Amino acid sequence: MTVTPSPPGTHVTLAEEVALLSLDDESGAARERQSAGWAVAGGILLELVMAERVAVADGRLSITDTTPTGVPLLDKRLELLITWAKRGGKRRVTDWLTKDQSKAVSATVESLCARGLVVEERRKALGIFPLRRYPEADGTVERELRARLAAVVLEGAEPDVRTSGLVALLQGAKLYGLAFPDLPKKTVEPRMTEIASGQWAGDSLREAIRNMQAAMVAITATVVVTTMT
Numbered sequence: 001m002t003v004t005p006s007p008p009g010t011h012v013t014l015a016e017e018v019a020l021l022s023l024d025d026e027s028g029a030a031r032e033r034q035s036a037g038w039a040v041a042g043g044i045l046l047e048l049v050m051a052e053r054v055a056v057a058d059g060r061l062s063i064t065d066t067t068p069t070g071v072p073l074l075d076k077r078l079e080l081l082i083t084w085a086k087r088g089g090k091r092r093v094t095d096w097l098t099k100d101q102s103k104a105v106s107a108t109v110e111s112l113c114a115r116g117l118v119v120e121e122r123r124k125a126l127g128i129f130p131l132r133r134y135p136e137a138d139g140t141v142e143r144e145l146r147a148r149l150a151a152v153v154l155e156g157a158e159p160d161v162r163t164s165g166l167v168a169l170l171q172g173a174k175l176y177g178l179a180f181p182d183l184p185k186k187t188v189e190p191r192m193t194e195i196a197s198g199q200w201a202g203d204s205l206r207e208a209i210r211n212m213q214a215a216m217v218a219i220t221a222t223v224v225v226t227t228m229t
Helices: 014-022 033-050 072-085 093-115 140-153 161-172 185-196 203-228
Strands: 054-057 060-063 121-125 129-133
Touching (some): 014 161, 054 203, 140 185
Antiparallel strands (some): 054 060
């Protein structure tokens, strides 16, 4: 069994898929906010690699094509990446993810709202602090997404490149609970690790995945140490 990808131009981006998994359907609150945020930013970067606009090697980024992709969410990040890359320096993946993470998450959630998949609700916590939540408005895409993940991880279906990339992002950020909230980590981790490290993509894409996974691990470790000190 092979999972068939969506037609070009119609798919929800990897970043949006991670965000959908993160947002609670009813309350709209973000679960595992920090780790999911890195995966969202990494998802946009991976999309740009897959679109051959960006290359990632040895922990560094380079722009390979400045042509817009036609996807507003990706093209805005590409514009910012191009500007950032022109400033020189090492252009490390960790630097970009750290710089762009919060903005990438906000842009991704805005895109989900524009698609009509979630709706923004504004309220005040304790009657004082502004609070935004994004409960589900149309669950069709998330149901298809979870069915696709279940097919490849639990049933052994052969994943397409996009689904493999999503699994690699989730595995790199240790978001097993978002993908499979009703199952223990030990049930899904081996298969997700297998997919993430498999021969499903070309050398350049596998290199990008390894770099982004390493970057997410490094960033998370730095955040934990900073929090504890």
